[in-house]
Amino acid sequence: MKFTPLAIKKQQFKRSFRGYDIDEVRIYLEMLASEYENLLQENKELKEKVAILETEVSAYKQIEKNLHLAVVQAQETATKTIENAKKQSELLLKEAELKSKEIIEKAKLELVKISNEVSMLKLERDRILTELKNFLSSELEKLNLSIFHQKEESSEKIEEKIKLDDIIKNLEQ
Incomplete structure (x- = not known):
């Protein structure tokens, strides 16, 4: 049997000899019905609040989920950016090393060429x-x-001879 405030108020009891005072039972039932009605109203309001709060909690959970996804994506992006920067720096370093080796090789070849030319000139x-x-x-x-x-x-020939002797001595040195 389902209790409602109206059912409690209209409840009829059999009369018996030496039973309860009818007015007292009626007053008690009316108070009980009124209290039950208040409880039902309060229960209804609490259910509405629960529904509202559940909706808010659901919204907050969605926000939390979105924030979590955003943080994960930001971490992934940061990691990828760092990895790309490392790869790029390594590539630039290797490029610089290759260029420096190339420059050194060119300088060595130029040195050999100049040394050969100096030897040829000597x-x-x-x-x-x-x-x-x-x-x-x-x-x-x-x-x-x-x-x-x-x-x-x-005297001119003697001077010429002396000059030629000096030139030969200078050339020998």
């Missing part, structure tokens, strides 16, 4: 000096022969 200088010495020696011999054949020498 050989050319030595060849020219040798030819010049030979030429001057030959001229000196001619001069000596000519002096030997001539008894009288002019």
Whole structure:
């Protein structure tokens, strides 16, 4: 049987000899019905509040879920950004190393080329000096022969001989 405030108020009891006071039972039932009605109203209000709060809790849970997803995505993005930055820095470093090796190799090749050119120039200088010495020696011999054949020498020829001797000495040094 379902109790309602109206059912409590209209409840009829059998009359019996030596039973309860009817007015007292009626007053009690009316108070009980009134209290029961208040409890039902309060229960209804609490159910409405519970429904509202459940809706709010659901909304907050959704917000929490969205925030959690946003934090996870932000962490993933940060991790990917850091990884990309590391990869890019490694790539730049390798590129710089390759360029420096290339520059060093070019410098070494240039050094070899310059060394070869210096060696060639030294050989050319030595060849020219040798030819010049030979030429001057030959001229000196001619001069000596000519002096030997001539008894009288002019002062100009002696000076020329001295100059040629000095040149040969300087070239030998």
